[in-house]
Amino acid sequence: WDVLDALEEAWIHPKEFFMTSPERFEIALERIEHELNDRLRYFDGTKEAVKRLRLEQRTEYDLEMLREVGHCLAIENYSRHFDGREAGERPYCLLDFFAACARQFHGDPSRFLVIMDESHVTLPQVGGMYHGDRARKENLIEHGFRLPSAADNRPLKLPEFQQLVPQMVYVSATPGERELRHLCEVTGQTVPEGLLHVASKGGAGQADVSKKIQGSPSMYEMLQTIDHLPRMEIRPTGLLDPGIEVRPTEGQVADLLSEINARIERGERTLVTVLTIKFAEEVAAYLSRMGVKAHHLHSEIDTIERTEIINALRLGLIDVIVGINLLREGLDIPEVSLVAIFDADRQGFLRNERSLLQTIGRAARNANGSVLLYADSMSPAMSGAIRQTLERRERQAQDNERRGIVPQTIIKALPQMGQESEGLLEGTTASSRGKRLVARKGGRADPAAPAFLVTNSGTDSEHRISIENSISQLENDEALPLSREALQEVALEVKSAMEDAAKALDFEEAARLRDRLMLINDRLDAAGID
Template identity: 75%
Template sequence: MSDPFDISKALEGAVKDKLSPDVARFRIHSNHEPAGDQEKAIEKLVFQLENAQERCVLLGVTGSGKTFAMAHLIERLNIPTLIMSHNKTLARQLYQEMAGLFPENRVEYFVSHYDYYQPEAYLPKRDLYIDKELSINERIEQERFATVASLVSRPDCVVVSSVSCIYGLNAPETFLAYHCRIHVNQEIEPIDLIRELVALQYSRTTTDLQRGDVRLRGENLDVWMPSRDDPLRIRFGFEGVEHIQICDPVTWEVLDELEEAWIHPKEFFMVSPERFENALENIETELDGRVAELKSQNQEIEANRLEQRTRYDLEMLREIGHCTAVENYSMHFDGREHGERPYCLLDFFAAAAKQFHGNPDKFLVIMDESHVTLPQVGGMYGGDRSRKLNLIEHGFRLPSAADNRPLKINEFQSLIPQMVYVSATPGERELLHLCEITGQDAPMGLRHVAGGGGVEEPEYAKKHPDSESMYDMLQMIEEIPRMEIRPTGLLDPTIEVRGTEGQVADLLSEINARIKVGERTLVTVLTIKFAEEVAQYLNKMGIKAHHLHSEIDTIERTEILNALRIGHIDAIVGINLLREGLDIPEVSLVAIFDADRQGFLRNERSLLQTIGRAARNSSGKVILYADSMSPPMTASIRQTLERRQRQNAHNEKHGITPATIQKALPKMGSDVDELIAGTSGGKRLVGSKGGRKSGDWASNLKVGAGQWTSSNSVNSNISQPIEEI
């Protein structure tokens, strides 16, 4: 095993695949070339980044091919790239698209590996301690390992990640230093190799081989790295290693032969024996000081609690090298000082850039849907710290537990040499950041924005309620590449504003018109209750409808959206989930209730994002139900109509006929009937479970089986007799 701190020696053997300079380049495989505004935007971004511009903004409308443009940007810059998304679903979608475009290169997926995670917490008002509960997804854990292994072994990596990339990992130097190198003709005994692998946390087994296991049978030593789909078989002869083979995990058929293998640790977190002992000593020292401090403040209960819990953890660490809350001591095991940031995935990018490109700053970050992702990054630290402080103050954890944390926003920004913010509706922070980088005067509408990816109390906006809209600010700020012309020729949707009187009945007639031509509808409202009531009413009127909101779990949301695409559902009524990244070309109508209501869900950015959901269909139309014209409505309508005029002029000039995007339909399982009947496992259902008659209705895909109670709040919006309900 390599010396734990000899990084140069570790890096010598990091590259398992001997890549030629030509193969190591990013190479797109696609039958399409950049079209519309894509080529111009790509060239402008390449120019800005090659001229050392630290932050760029790409404004790309829905359906303009932002992912394709990102891929061409990566190919032309030819440096490792991290693409950030604000949720797992969109990250997976981006990963699949990038993997299809770069089949010769390494495209990896890095998100939280928890299927379920309940963090440790204490609620002082209820004197309630909540222990940590979690469920780890082994497949995602494998993909996380594959990400790190690719970054340390290949120069051509694209990683698609959620905000998980700002959470703690071991240092790249430690991960690289702890490894096992094996090559053909190496003189080593099988038992000695097993000792090395066990020191890397691999588990020895004599039965079925799982990821993270090592097994010796006769002259064959099998080892399965957590990052791989297939295990390694090392065959020994009289003079040492004769063959290193990649095998099928079921049949053990040989898939490939290697001259050399670089075997990484089973666990992300490795530490030398010396540092381990030092960490235990430091934990005890901190414990003694904290207990004395609590007792001096007459907090005997807290002091006793802390001493009991921490000494139990220390006992477990000494006996088995692990405890259930070991992450709370990461500061000591990493050798960090109090307040020093943790290592994270960005450190692996810097290490890869230095190793393969000679400069730790030679990597790129692309932040997709930046108007959502950047504030999310900025908010992670505050939420984590608030929870940890309660645990620390009440004697559940040592103060060093607060150093097991995500990055602060300023730490995150300082680690990124160059970043491209990508959005159809860039946020205030991105626009201000661009102005600062390029030396432009910031518009008045950005004067309330604070550093750190968030927004302070908008005092300026309070004093100047008529300050610039996002549309106005985008006209003032230069150096923003724009993609407003779609390669498909699709136009922004038409927009109508209608009064709220009789809005549900009006919506019903519009949905029926779409059903006749095989198209779908999205409806956005402001509350969960109203979303469910509207869905219930539509079901009563014979429309196959379903609600969609935050109380429905992620898997069921996906099934609902798939059912909409296939035609098992005609309409979805939602709140804030029908926005970024929702790609449903079958949707030709988007209806927005209470469009004139001021607030987060009806501001200019939210309206534009929702309007964009109808931009993938050539018959796209948006209806805003409102009794007045709010400033966000005016700005979003003006921006949409101006873009539509430019798009139409482009089509006429080049003889382009708009065509609805063609996208393969998803396959649905046998659980669709239950989902549509409202009897599947969501927290809230469309209706109560019906009898045999309603079950028959559901089996024929007639949504709404169950007993319904009419809603006064819905009925009050209906301008027709309600006796039919």
Template identity: 40%
Template sequence: LLDYFDYAPPDPDRDLRRPDPRLNDDDVAGRDAGEDARRFGITRQNAGDWLLIIDESHVTIPQIRAMFAGDKARKDVLVEHGFRLPSALDNRPIRFEEFEAMTPQVLYVSATPAQYELEKTGGEVVELIIRPTGLVDPEVEVRPATGQVPDLLERCRERVERGDRVLITALTKRLCEDLTNYLAEQGFRVRYLHSDIETLERIEILTGLRAGEFDVLVGVNLLREGLDLPEVSLVCILDADKEGYLRSATSLIQLMGRAARNADAKVVLYADSMTDSMRQAIEETERRRARQLAYNKEHGIVPQTIRKSIRRGIEAELKARRQARQATADAEPAIDARELAEALETEMLDAAQEMSFEKAARLRDQLRHVQALLDAHAGEDGPILVRRSEVEESLGIGRGKSGKKRGKKGAKGGSRPPR
């Protein structure tokens, strides 16, 4: 894309890349427009005359910066252990310095710009705080973290009775799942969302929340940028005084913003002390809220919750595929574990021969699982029946990253509330 903007011919009807039929694309693939003009007589009138717009720049810029280092660290290990040739390092993402050099003009867009963007702008910052809809940033209330769960239950029940939705953010995946279980036992329709949930299933969960299939969604760090959930009127942030990445000023402002699409929005921070990050986030939210209220008063605007249709896209297909996989698994015949072990060993060796080492490793784990089953039933004469899908399920193949079963309420837990 960057090459296109800088090096596309000025006249799309005349492809000037081959003034000499003896030249091929590799001969004119350089990045120097002046060299192109000198060697081939090609004028690059578009070079440097374009604008790059980076949305959510406080997240995007660090990702671009980390691409090269992450790719190199992974490939260094593969090359060192003989899984890749050293030439694999040549196929790499661009360094951040290269990215900066090839972007002539950049517009950073973010509700919480980082220090890098602020320095690059040289003080030229344009604030777009006023919303024509009149919606204001939510009210923020700080409540004690001690006894936060009983207070949370009361507030959730109040919002659910009104037909609204609730977002709750916790610090860990374990707490997220335990809290989901406890809320379910208290009669709430609730699900959780964290990094173990696959990306496509997250779409289903968020769509289900908007559609009213459940009322409360508990998450860790995925309930932030880019979520447009106008049905959510309450955001509860547990342990808001635990300083760190998940409770930085940027994270808190982004979390608070998830309720900014609802006219009756409110944010509750559960904390026993006021941290610098909390103070900064609350002050910024109150500043934006005050400006919007003054604008509404001046123009006679009454804020109204956004009315947005629920788009049904890939979710229906995903659900159908999942049901088909389940039906296939139920119809799968059971076979003798000894035969399954032989088949797995053959497939493992074939995968290793084809240098599909990740596949071979998965088959190796399945083989070990079946061998352990055989060892446990050593001495028995009859067949030991097992389904391959059961072996895969026990190892978490085809599930989330952690191998835990993903469900509406997580794994079943006790009735004691999480701390």
């Protein structure tokens, strides 16, 4: 190599910039104008004046900005013209850069390797990105917000992606059906009957049958028959896969509470998975009333707050998280020694073999890891997940014995919590609609959120619960330490919440709050309070 120059600094353009030559730039502007005129004639023919005006104003403004400053907002929607691509032609991407580097350094554009982590979710997402983007762009184009060429600034289709990848390594603790079929095809193996319903060529081809054949082998059974499947299951830490115990659903919440308390005494944490948002919130609320620092975690909680909750669990501000489908891939919490799965025998997406294995794996970072499956029957998914976990556990135990390794919980640096997270310990954080009801010392965390009341619900620890939870206990707890002023404040809060729910057309919530307000008013009347 010859050194041409030594750079002290370099300007890395943001992704909004599309670098091109002045000649191509002018050609691109002409193509944009030509497409605009065609589209305006289309709206003239359909007599949609509002859409025509909207598109004309937006595009003319973008063209003026491009001519004056060489850039405009959302310039990527014109990328087809700047790239010189035809309608429908795929956009350039990072894989093209990989191929160019391989050609430059090795003389062969196929001399590069793509490693797809968590392939069982990543590969379907690659295929789904195009369709989601297409639906959004079609809506913008139809209503005159964008030119039709905006649809060509898009993710790759799955066949396009697979065509650009010369060599692929799929990495997953729970391989998906597409990857397994792709492996069988590449290595010349017979595709198992249980994989004939999935698309061939890693999702880029066609399936042999329209739906899964009844009575076909389970995922566990297919993994035993497929060759050339490298297994990297031995952990250097010697940690075993967690032990699994199946328990009946009758009295499951009370049984879980005793297990949680045992973990709390040892300074360990617990994850609980359920099937619905409502049940997650109810379980978290119940645990909180029993003196356990619990929080729910589901899709209605924003991403930043999810991170806060998980960090709080690691720091011990929370002892239990009750979730649905978020306690899976990539969630490595060494402090968690117990994972409880409710309704483990249900058939479906959240309780298939792969989902169960991923959830079970959350307890594999702690030397005391264990899993409780609450079920009244043994589903095929449960059977496969248990067998696969026990098989891995046995292989790890044999390796530990051979090497003299004593399993040790992994050590992971504790996160830092911001000031906005201080309220997590202040009380029960189980609330509806994904909004935490937390209070700071000496005041309320959110002026718009209901206040918190300190009560004692029959446990040794005094904790804070939300007004909503306080009201729900009025029928059962006659010893609530509510003064006249506090009870009147609760009534005003509930009345306001009821009116807000009615305005939001959430009549079920409004009716529930109305019933609680009537109960509070009865208590006020009984106490002789106006």
